[in-house]
Amino acid sequence: MDMSLLSTCKEALALLFNLDAELWSIIGVSFRVSIMAILLSAIPAILVGFLLAIIDFPGRWVLIAVFNALMSVPTVVIGLTLYLLLSRNGPFGELHLLFSQPAMVIGQILLCFPILVCMSHAAFQGIDRRAWETARTLGAHCGRAAITLACEARFALLAAMLAGFSRIISEVGCSMMVGGNILGYSRNIPTAIALETSKGEFAQGIALGLVLLLLALVLNFALASVRGKGQLV
Amino acid sequence: MKKWISCLSSITLLFCLSLTVSAAENIIRLATTTSTYNSGLLDELLPVFEQKYGAKIHVLSVGTGKALRMGRDGDVDLLMTHAPAAERTFIEQGHGIEAKSVMYNDFVVVGPSNDPAGIEGGSDAVSALRAIAESQSVFISRGDDSGTHKKELALWKSAGVAAGFDGYKEIGQGMGKVLQVSDELQGYTLTDRGTWLAYQHRLQLKMMVAGDERLFNPYQVILVNPASYEGLNTEGARALAQWLVSAEGQTLINNFRINGEVLFHGSAQQVVTNQ
Amino acid sequence: MGLELNIDNLVKRFGTRELFTIEKLRITEGESLHLKGENGAGKTTLMKIMAGLEKPCSGKVMVTPKQRRWWSNRIHPDVIYLHQTPYVFMSTVIDNVAYGLKLRGGSRQEVKTKVQQALVWARLGHLAEHPACSLSGGERQRLALARAWILAPRILLLDEPTANLDRHSVSTVAELVRQLLEQGTTVMVSSHQSNRVTELCTRHLLLESGALHESSSLESSSLESVLYEVDTKMEPQHYVQH
Numbered sequence: 185m186d187m188s189l190l191s192t193c194k195e196a197l198a199l200l201f202n203l204d205a206e207l208w209s210i211i212g213v214s215f216r217v218s219i220m221a222i223l224l225s226a227i228p229a230i231l232v233g234f235l236l237a238i239i240d241f242p243g244r245w246v247l248i249a250v251f252n253a254l255m256s257v258p259t260v261v262i263g264l265t266l267y268l269l270l271s272r273n274g275p276f277g278e279l280h281l282l283f284s285q286p287a288m289v290i291g292q293i294l295l296c297f298p299i300l301v302c303m304s305h306a307a308f309q310g311i312d313r314r315a316w317e318t319a320r321t322l323g324a325h326c327g328r329a330a331i332t333l334a335c336e337a338r339f340a341l342l343a344a345m346l347a348g349f350s351r352i353i354s355e356v357g358c359s360m361m362v363g364g365n366i367l368g369y370s371r372n373i374p375t376a377i378a379l380e381t382s383k384g385e386f387a388q389g390i391a392l393g394l395v396l397l398l399l400a401l402v403l404n405f406a407l408a409s410v411r412g413k414g415q416l417v
Numbered sequence: 418m419k420k421w422i423s424c425l426s427s428i429t430l431l432f433c434l435s436l437t438v439s440a441a442e443n444i445i446r447l448a449t450t451t452s453t454y455n456s457g458l459l460d461e462l463l464p465v466f467e468q469k470y471g472a473k474i475h476v477l478s479v480g481t482g483k484a485l486r487m488g489r490d491g492d493v494d495l496l497m498t499h500a501p502a503a504e505r506t507f508i509e510q511g512h513g514i515e516a517k518s519v520m521y522n523d524f525v526v527v528g529p530s531n532d533p534a535g536i537e538g539g540s541d542a543v544s545a546l547r548a549i550a551e552s553q554s555v556f557i558s559r560g561d562d563s564g565t566h567k568k569e570l571a572l573w574k575s576a577g578v579a580a581g582f583d584g585y586k587e588i589g590q591g592m593g594k595v596l597q598v599s600d601e602l603q604g605y606t607l608t609d610r611g612t613w614l615a616y617q618h619r620l621q622l623k624m625m626v627a628g629d630e631r632l633f634n635p636y637q638v639i640l641v642n643p644a645s646y647e648g649l650n651t652e653g654a655r656a657l658a659q660w661l662v663s664a665e666g667q668t669l670i671n672n673f674r675i676n677g678e679v680l681f682h683g684s685a686q687q688v689v690t691n692q
Numbered sequence: 693m694g695l696e697l698n699i700d701n702l703v704k705r706f707g708t709r710e711l712f713t714i715e716k717l718r719i720t721e722g723e724s725l726h727l728k729g730e731n732g733a734g735k736t737t738l739m740k741i742m743a744g745l746e747k748p749c750s751g752k753v754m755v756t757p758k759q760r761r762w763w764s765n766r767i768h769p770d771v772i773y774l775h776q777t778p779y780v781f782m783s784t785v786i787d788n789v790a791y792g793l794k795l796r797g798g799s800r801q802e803v804k805t806k807v808q809q810a811l812v813w814a815r816l817g818h819l820a821e822h823p824a825c826s827l828s829g830g831e832r833q834r835l836a837l838a839r840a841w842i843l844a845p846r847i848l849l850l851d852e853p854t855a856n857l858d859r860h861s862v863s864t865v866a867e868l869v870r871q872l873l874e875q876g877t878t879v880m881v882s883s884h885q886s887n888r889v890t891e892l893c894t895r896h897l898l899l900e901s902g903a904l905h906e907s908s909s910l911e912s913s914s915l916e917s918v919l920y921e922v923d924t925k926m927e928p929q930h931y932v933q934h
């Protein structure tokens with residue numbers, strides 16, 4: 185019994201390296217859904233963050249506060265809301281989206297959107313106003329100047345994307361609710377971990393946890409390497 | 418470097434788009450209880466059906482309460498549950514049709530090996546529960562409105578004991594979790610035999626009471642009423658239900674073993690009586 | 693076809709505080725102007741308004757002939773404003789210089805040769821591949837000039853191009869400005885010191901207590917010396933302004 189942690193880890197590694205088909209299908213679903221969600225939400229969210237940073241309108245701080253608050257909504261609450269909306273009984277029942285990957289993508293978009301907005305807003309806020317003016321006076325129209333600003337803030341924006349991605353790749357509540365944890369279709373890493381631990385199959389849970397850990401490490405190292413060694417520019 | 422990045426990103430994009438497309442097949446959505454799913458029975462049964470009928474079955478494993486709710490909302494095509502009373506209301510309210518009894522297994526009472534309530538080896542579940550309450554021993558309850566929880570409450574009722582004595586703990590989790598918690602807290606609990614068999618080897622709990630008529634646990638399949646919702650795959654669901662009660666399905670059920678032990682007994686020929 | 697900039701009843705306020713009112717100012721092609729004024733007089737604000745980067749509270753700035761672009765009619769493509777402390781984009785010197793030209797959509801080869809010319813013009817050739825944020829203050833100033841020069845502007849608004857520069861750098865910038873003037877570019881320089889750059893200017897404007905006065909060069913030089921004395925007593929941070 186004392187050796188259980190060690191032996192479980194060993195078993196987990198064996199599962200990973202033996203290319204266990206079920207395990208890898210779960211990993212595939214996780215990535216597909218989360219990458220899709222982050223790609224779909226990145227541009228609109230960054231745009232909203234940009235507009236919040238550049239346009240001064242009454243009630244701007246209210247909107248910013250709302251987005252900040254949305255960041256901390258529990259994933260199950262978003263999942264439950266979406267569930268009620270997408271159920272055949274709900275307003276969007278005709279779309280037949282419940283328990284499907286698109287539903288998971290929608291849920292994850294809702295989850296990472298506020299994070300992306302807040303973090304990109306902060307990123308744009310950190311940029312000198314002169315960058316915008318320089319771009320404009322050198323002949324860039326608003327859209328082009330916005331892209332220039334995004335380039336200037338690229339590391340902060342990448343960090344925002346990474347934070348959003350970490351939130352959705354590891355969230356269990358929403359995926360469980362609207363995805364339904366269907367094997368080979370909507371079972372992703374976190375829901376699988378939840379299921380396997382509830383079944384007492386700790387090895388698979390640990391194997392999947394290792395994948396998540398590895399992913400987090402890889403992404404963060406990648407970000408750190410493009411960003412330099414963390415010095416000020 | 419730039420080429421590299423664009424190559425990589427286009428590959429990821431393709432990879433993302435690839436799976437969401439594959440939803441146009443004959444998909445049957447089956448809501449079932451966690452205990453059934455976790456026993457591994459469906460992993461044995463369903464691929465056979467899928468191959469034969471060219472269908473894809475999406476299994477949603479949830480508590481009985483939620484499964485019935487999903488059926489009522491039209492979010493699944495077929496239900497496989499084991500809570501006779503709730504199923505009867507479900508059908509009476511017009512949410513489901515064509516209930517078929519498929520199989521049964523049974524519940525067992527398990528507990529710590531020192532057996533503070535002294536019930537080991539008995540075959541009367543009700544008096545065993547009464548003994549547990551009287552000795553104020555620890556009892557872990559599912560507390561999640563599942564079929565097992567409903568069964569437990571019914572048993573307390575026949576025992577004439579209010580569930581809520583000193584050692585009684587509701588934890589609101591799945592069967593496996595409840596067994597693990599009981600093991601840690603050295604408590605008694607009511608479990609279905611399937612989960613018990615799957616967990617037995619890593620627990621120190623022992624089987625206490627089994628074989629009581631009142632621990633009988635019948636499974637039914639119910640079609641979600643196609644009159645209530647459009648777009649249900651009733652055709653596929655009916656085929657699956659019929660296959661489960663066919664000779665082939667029943668044989669597979671009877672042949673299913675965990676650690677060499679029989680778990681489920683096909684009951685298509687019997688009539689399920691509500692207790 | 694001379695380019696003309698006309699200011700008409702321009703008023704700028706920040707909150708309730710009125711910064712300046714300018715009834716009329718006309719700048720024609722090929723002129724060189726020196727804009728003076730104390731710290732906080734509104735020189736930067738005025739130049740930004742002229743470049744269309746900031747909105748006046750009332751009145752307008754007209755650049756004729758108009759060159760409308762579908763996305764904006766406030767910013768004229770031939771009017772370029774250079775910041776007091778230039779902002780350099782987070783990329784190499786070459787990318788910074790090429791920025792405006794790429795927006796105009798020249799061919800790759802064309803952009804390349806022009807950028808090379810601009811780098812030679814601003815004597816930045818040896819720094820071409822360096823990250824722009826590693827440049828010194830004077831080099832940044834030259835980079836900003838090259839970045840504007842490459843677009844061949846008709847009106848160039850230089851906001852304190854010599855603040856923070858040593859004597860040698862000042863004369864380099866002065867030389868660059870002289871070349872621009874020779875090419876017929878209208879140049880407006882704001883500065884409170886008189887130096888090699890402002891000496892090139894023929895018109896002298898003074899922004900003082902909310903109004904713009906035009907003075908002959910003689911008067912202004914005496915005033916300059918007064919201003920200059922004031923300036924030397926101030927801490928250098930005053931020049932660093934965004």
Ligand SMILES: Nc1ncnc2c1ncn2[C@@H]1O[C@H](COP(=O)(O)OP(=O)(O)OP(=O)(O)O)[C@@H](O)[C@H]1O
Pocket residue numbers: 706711729730731732733734735736737738776930931933
């Ligand atoms: N966005 C703003 N909001 C409020 N006040 C402003 C704003 N921008 C400038 N001001 C004020 O307007 C005044 C003029 O500023 P401006 O930058 O034009 O001065 P300047 O003449 O360029 O001074 P310096 O010689 O220090 O560069 C200053 O007092 C400044 O505080």
Ligand SMILES: [Mg+2]
Pocket residue numbers: 735736737776851933
């Ligand atoms: Mg200024």
